[in-house]
Amino acid sequence: MSIISKDRDSNTKEWIKTLFQAYEAGLNGQSNQPIAAFKKSAFDQLMTEDFPTRRDEDWKYTNVAPIIKEAYKFGSPSDLSQNEFDQFLFEGLDAVIVAIVNGVLDEGLSKLDKMPSGLNMMTVADALKNEAISAKIQNLIDQKGGTDKNAFLRMNRAFAQHGYVIISDKNVQVEKPIHFVHINTRTEETYFSHPQMFIIGSTSSEFSVIESYHSTNNEAKYFTNTANYIQVEDNAHVHHYRLQFESKNAYQITNSIAIQSRDSIYSNYSVDLGGRIVRNNISTEHMGPGVNTYYYGAYLGLDNQHIDNQTFIDHAVPHCESNEMYKGVLSDKARGVFNGKVLVRQDAQKTNAYQQNASLVLSDTAIMDAKPQLEIYADDVKCSHGATIGQLDQESIFYLKSRGLSDEGAKTLLQKAFIGEVVLKFKFQPIIDKVLSMVVTKLSKK
Amino acid sequence: MSDSMQVLEENIQSDYKYGFTSDIETESFEPGLTEDTVRRISAKKEEPEWLLNYRLKAFKHWLTLKEPHWPKVDYPPINYQDIIYYAEPKKKPELESMDEVDPELVKTFNKLGIPLEEQMVLAGVAVDAVIDSVSIKTTYKDKLAELGIIFSSFSEAVKEHPELVKKYLGTVVPYTDNYFATLNAAVFSDGSFVYIPKGVRSPMELSTYFRINAMNTGQFERTLIIADENSYVSYLEGCTAPMRDENQLHAAVVELITHDNAEIKYSTVQNWYPGDVNGVGGIYNFVTKRGLCAGYKSKISWTQVETGSAITWKYPSCILKGDSSVGEFYSVAVTNNRQEADTGTKMIHLGKNTKSTIISKGISAGRSNNSYRGLVKVGKNAHNSQNFSQCDSLLMGDRCGAHTFPYLEIENSSARVEHEATTSKIGEDQLFYLQARGLSEEDAINMIVNGYCKEVFAELPMEFAAEAQKLLAISLEGSVG
Numbered sequence A: 001m002s003i004i005s006k007d008r009d010s011n012t013k014e015w016i017k018t019l020f021q022a023y024e025a026g027l028n029g030q031s032n033q034p035i036a037a038f039k040k041s042a043f044d045q046l047m048t049e050d051f052p053t054r055r056d057e058d059w060k061y062t063n064v065a066p067i068i069k070e071a072y073k074f075g076s077p078s079d080l081s082q083n084e085f086d087q088f089l090f091e092g093l094d095a096v097i098v099a100i101v102n103g104v105l106d107e108g109l110s111k112l113d114k115m116p117s118g119l120n121m122m123t124v125a126d127a128l129k130n131e132a133i134s135a136k137i138q139n140l141i142d143q144k145g146g147t148d149k150n151a152f153l154r155m156n157r158a159f160a161q162h163g164y165v166i167i168s169d170k171n172v173q174v175e176k177p178i179h180f181v182h183i184n185t186r187t188e189e190t191y192f193s194h195p196q197m198f199i200i201g202s203t204s205s206e207f208s209v210i211e212s213y214h215s216t217n218n219e220a221k222y223f224t225n226t227a228n229y230i231q232v233e234d235n236a237h238v239h240h241y242r243l244q245f246e247s248k249n250a251y252q253i254t255n256s257i258a259i260q261s262r263d264s265i266y267s268n269y270s271v272d273l274g275g276r277i278v279r280n281n282i283s284t285e286h287m288g289p290g291v292n293t294y295y296y297g298a299y300l301g302l303d304n305q306h307i308d309n310q311t312f313i314d315h316a317v318p319h320c321e322s323n324e325m326y327k328g329v330l331s332d333k334a335r336g337v338f339n340g341k342v343l344v345r346q347d348a349q350k351t352n353a354y355q356q357n358a359s360l361v362l363s364d365t366a367i368m369d370a371k372p373q374l375e376i377y378a379d380d381v382k383c384s385h386g387a388t389i390g391q392l393d394q395e396s397i398f399y400l401k402s403r404g405l406s407d408e409g410a411k412t413l414l415q416k417a418f419i420g421e422v423v424l425k426f427k428f429q430p431i432i433d434k435v436l437s438m439v440v441t442k443l444s445k446k
Numbered sequence B: 001m002s003d004s005m006q007v008l009e010e011n012i013q014s015d016y017k018y019g020f021t022s023d024i025e026t027e028s029f030e031p032g033l034t035e036d037t038v039r040r041i042s043a044k045k046e047e048p049e050w051l052l053n054y055r056l057k058a059f060k061h062w063l064t065l066k067e068p069h070w071p072k073v074d075y076p077p078i079n080y081q082d083i084i085y086y087a088e089p090k091k092k093p094e095l096e097s098m099d100e101v102d103p104e105l106v107k108t109f110n111k112l113g114i115p116l117e118e119q120m121v122l123a124g125v126a127v128d129a130v131i132d133s134v135s136i137k138t139t140y141k142d143k144l145a146e147l148g149i150i151f152s153s154f155s156e157a158v159k160e161h162p163e164l165v166k167k168y169l170g171t172v173v174p175y176t177d178n179y180f181a182t183l184n185a186a187v188f189s190d191g192s193f194v195y196i197p198k199g200v201r202s203p204m205e206l207s208t209y210f211r212i213n214a215m216n217t218g219q220f221e222r223t224l225i226i227a228d229e230n231s232y233v234s235y236l237e238g239c240t241a242p243m244r245d246e247n248q249l250h251a252a253v254v255e256l257i258t259h260d261n262a263e264i265k266y267s268t269v270q271n272w273y274p275g276d277v278n279g280v281g282g283i284y285n286f287v288t289k290r291g292l293c294a295g296y297k298s299k300i301s302w303t304q305v306e307t308g309s310a311i312t313w314k315y316p317s318c319i320l321k322g323d324s325s326v327g328e329f330y331s332v333a334v335t336n337n338r339q340e341a342d343t344g345t346k347m348i349h350l351g352k353n354t355k356s357t358i359i360s361k362g363i364s365a366g367r368s369n370n371s372y373r374g375l376v377k378v379g380k381n382a383h384n385s386q387n388f389s390q391c392d393s394l395l396m397g398d399r400c401g402a403h404t405f406p407y408l409e410i411e412n413s414s415a416r417v418e419h420e421a422t423t424s425k426i427g428e429d430q431l432f433y434l435q436a437r438g439l440s441e442e443d444a445i446n447m448i449v450n451g452y453c454k455e456v457f458a459e460l461p462m463e464f465a466a467e468a469q470k471l472l473a474i475s476l477e478g479s480v481g
Helices: A003-025 A034-048 A065-069 A082-086 A131-141 A151-159 A394-402 A407-423 A429-444 B003-012 B035-044 B049-063 B103-112 B116-123 B141-146 B154-160 B162-168 B179-187 B428-436 B441-457 B462-476
Strands: A096-101 A119-123 A163-168 A178-184 A191-193 A196-201 A206-215 A223-232 A237-245 A251-260 A265-272 A277-286 A292-301 A306-315 A321-330 A335-344 A352-361 A367-376 A382-390 B026-028 B087-089 B126-131 B134-138 B150-153 B192-196 B206-211 B222-227 B232-240 B248-250 B253-258 B263-271 B283-293 B299-306 B311-314 B317-320 B326-335 B340-343 B346-349 B355-365 B369-378 B386-396 B401-410 B416-425
Touching: A003 A034, A003 A065, A003 A151, A034 A151, A065 A251, A131 A163, A131 A196, A131 A223, A151 A223, A151 A251, A196 A206, A196 A237, A206 A223, A223 A237, A223 A265, A237 A251, A237 A277, A237 A429, A251 A265, A265 A277, A265 A306, A277 A292, A292 A306, A292 A335, A292 A407, A292 A429, A306 A321, A306 A352, A321 A335, A321 A407, A335 A352, A335 A382, A352 A367, A352 A407, A367 A382, A367 B386, A367 B416, A382 B401, A394 A407, A407 A429, B035 B049, B035 B179, B049 B179, B141 B150, B150 B154, B154 B162, B154 B192, B154 B222, B162 B192, B162 B222, B179 B253, B179 B283, B192 B232, B222 B232, B222 B263, B253 B263, B253 B299, B263 B283, B263 B462, B283 B299, B283 B326, B299 B340, B299 B441, B299 B462, B317 B326, B317 B355, B326 B340, B326 B369, B326 B441, B326 B462, B346 B355, B355 B369, B355 B401, B355 B441, B369 B386, B369 B416, B386 B401, B386 B441, B401 B416, B428 B441, B441 B462
Parallel strands: A096 A178, A163 A196, A178 A206, A191 A223, A196 A223, A206 A237, A223 A251, A237 A265, A251 A277, A265 A292, A277 A306, A292 A321, A306 A335, A321 A352, A335 A367, A352 A382, B126 B206, B192 B222, B206 B232, B222 B253, B232 B263, B248 B283, B253 B283, B263 B299, B283 B311, B283 B317, B299 B326, B311 B340, B317 B346, B326 B355, B340 B369, B346 B369, B355 B386, B369 B401, B386 B416
Antiparallel strands: A119 A163, A367 B401, A382 B416, B026 B087, B126 B134, B150 B192
């Protein structure tokens, strides 16, 4: 490691240490709670590891130095009114609302009492006191995920203020989703927050969890470091939405690590419209046969946005399927990255893996880097990947213009349709409508 | 064990047919690499001072480098002090005709099935045979010289055309490029030099047979091919090596340069000793191959059939600098037993309207690992550039691996880049169909595999296409998992 990055890391570790010591000092007799040990172990590990640099293959296209350079504080509550808050919700979507404003839970804005039957939610602090759930949590945090040099996972665990465990009963189908609404209202201070979820889909259950990220001010600068752990047990189906509409100066790193037992389905739906530097790591490990995994991702980068999606699917057992579709549009000086890896281990026969990444690069200064990888050790498999990078089809534009659309209108329609192919896979119509309308708004602001 | 498994086993265990050593006396340096070794190589070859300085600069730089280990291959550490850096046949006669060639050598060629005289007469191929670092025989030189084509060994070119060598050496692969290229720049032994003057179309295919012959001799070939404006040349490179247990390092550098409207077609059939069933022995093939399309509408086309070597680690690349230049890469890579291959290409689009095509077919069997690793980069000013990549992998047996690591870096909005990859095994339906029509399982597999590689074989010159098919048949004529 070069001297410069060593300096950078030691500065970062300095403020992390100060912050953690302040937290420990404030424990005030709570230090014997399991949550304190839970955080402390993560902090200890964080102190021994380095943050990634662009010399690390998994972080080749994304420089996290600007993110960790800042000495962050914790966020503080704000007086967001119900009306202001409601405009960030999906109109017509009946959901359990968990409002997290500036990284702090706002109980007034949340609707926690309307939890549907069959779903249970508790804080990680409480869950750790339950032996059975605590074991599951421990198993999940031990998962390696698909990204090397991922100190952000430990950072999240050391500093998460509002970690939740969502656990379903067996054999339930729950229509009503749980929606975590993360909103930033601060402009004067740079703070960081660490959303954290443990989603456990018990045998033969099905439900949806939504996390969405918003800002009241498009200039605000802050850092969101999310970690999600998902366990999908036999024959269960977990739908996981991550909808990211941060301010254009925000940093976000999200890690979603899933493990799936036999005949289970995990669907991840991801949208990235905001953020200055965004890194999204998703990984799934198959633990039993008959598993299905779906990743859908849409991204739209303008100005100098940097959006990086890294996916990893570990086909460790036979008879599983995975399906990935990532589509995005890049313009101005934006940079998009797609790094998808499919690993088919020895004896994981009859695997079907399909991966697709398509990008539109619409300006001479926009950059797209794609790295779709297949690593295959079994012979009776069907694996394919496709990556395309191109522009809008001139003939399609001409056709639409000949039907009376303006040049702008034609281009916007085509881009909306391009991203729409992914968005239409979402299961809730209110989300589809809102995402598509936000895509159009963002494109027309250009 | 099922019938098909037996067929598979048999074929996987088929021996390396070109394994033998021929007794030619060689004069070599003692193993080891110091600045003195570099000076001695240079002195031995009576090189001018500028070339010695170039070697020394490279050697000094090499000392500062660390051996890279990022590829998906695994091999015991190489002791660079155990390698003999220079070996040449002792007798070095001035040859006028075939009669004067060492009869042992002629036998060697005969064993390889490519009798030199036959090739001279029948195939009309000029052969510059490199055996252990020194060119023994250059044929058809006179005929080529009439057209102004220079086709000689590298050391001859240094003596006879120093201005050309000096102008182009290291311009595509600088001595600082990578660990093995730097090593090569310091200790390169010999190789081929080709210069095609303006407006000349080479009337024949130029070909060099490389052979590693003396024990423990690392081969550090250096090839430089320059096609001046409006010229064309097709260059063939083919390799076989004797069987032995000591791993051998082969770190060659190939540089190609095309000027306006010129075209170089570079074909390789590589069948070096892959090691035995347990992966003992075999060649390490760590080669830097790169072409620079410097001129307008220039073209470089790489075609390779890689069946040999214990470890193949190379990326024949094209830098598409000239506007409207074209780069092509056609590859069949076969790995068997414990062979490992990490190969692919880099297409770097810098000029406007540049086009590149990548067709890569990987076949892995036994316990081998076969990786495609490629880069397609479109620079900011490469307007309207296009790329099409297709990387297919075929798996035979359930203990082998096939991997794809494509990198796409696009910085221009008018670029069109497409990448596709598939991985599968031989279809049981296809196999069943062919067997139902009376073909044996082996023939059926052969036919399917040949069909799978057809796109690449079609790019090979006639002489090589037949050899390539034979090689493929030897390497793995049958198998279904």
